[in-house]
Amino acid sequence: MKVAVLGECMIELSQQSDDQYKIGFGGDTLNTAIYLCRCNGEADYFSVLGDDPYSQNMLDAWRSEGVGINHVRIKNSKLPGLYIINNDENGERYFNYWRQNSPARTMLSDYPVILDEIKSYEMIFLSGITLSLYPQDDLVALFNCLSQYRKEGGIVIFDNNYRINNWMSTHDAIEVFTKMMSLTDIALLSFDDEKALYGTHSIEDCITRWVDSGTSEVVVKNGHHGCHFYKDKACTFYPLETVLTPVDTTAAGDSFNGAYIAAKLQGLNNEACIKAGQQCASTVIMHKGAIINRDICLLGGDL
DSSP, rough: EEEEEEEEOOEEEEEEEEEEEEEEEHHHHHHHHHHHTTTOOOOOEEEEESSSSSHHHHHHHHHHOOOOOOTTEEEEEEOOOEEEEEETSSOEEEEEEEEETEEEGGGGHOOTHHHHHHHGGSSEEEEHHHHSSSHHHHHHHHHHHHHHHHHTTTTTEEEOOOOOOGGHHHHHHHHHHHHHHOOOOOOEEEEHHHHHHHHHHHHHHHHHHHHTTTTTTEEEOOOGGGEEEETTEEEOOOOOOOOOSOOOOOOOHHHHHHHHHHHHTTOOHHHHHHHHHHHHHHHTSSSSSSSTTTOOSSTOOOO
């Protein structure tokens, strides 16, 4: 089983010292696709890049990771977005973005056939950042596609990944997220992002909001506090086996997603899927940048 992953990848500059940065690439959904493939899953990426050398380098790197790139479009005379990561003394990351002219923002209007292509997959993964890219008409087309896809038996997986600066207003974001909730089968949520969007509330309230909207499986990632899992009217808490002091929390949630989905594709039980996600994320946060070196073991031999 292969997953269709929709989103945007950008050039990444990650801080190595006070005045030195390492160039790479990243983006929440692409990060998930790469870690999914590293954890023995399969994913095809749907996005748009430019015809510049950096875009070609990205394609080469994704291919080497096993991520399918046949559905990545190239738009002439365009450049991908760019972001810079800085970290505080606790490893928490802060971003600055240059993405206004990214060709991924007009992917669905420039290449509407993509909405037909993704329907051939048994699972589709996207995020709140993916939704923030698209204008209203494209969102309507996407939501109509997802609605029909689910009626035909497809599974939609959604990571909330709310970034306030990506939206015109909180009201607009809530309106889009509310529609997305009704189209989601599996929600992989960051509790910090839920609180940023809806204000202070409990994890129980968070789960109830998604379940009442029609989501059947909910994971609430809550950093070093562990995570909560809901399915079949039962909620289970999974603490972290070891609480670490992170070097860089970039892609913590994305890597959790990748390992979790990969384990699900392999038919593992709910606990094994959660543990795989936690193990992968715990490894990634001990290294700089969104995509860590490929020779680092992510799952400790558990899968």
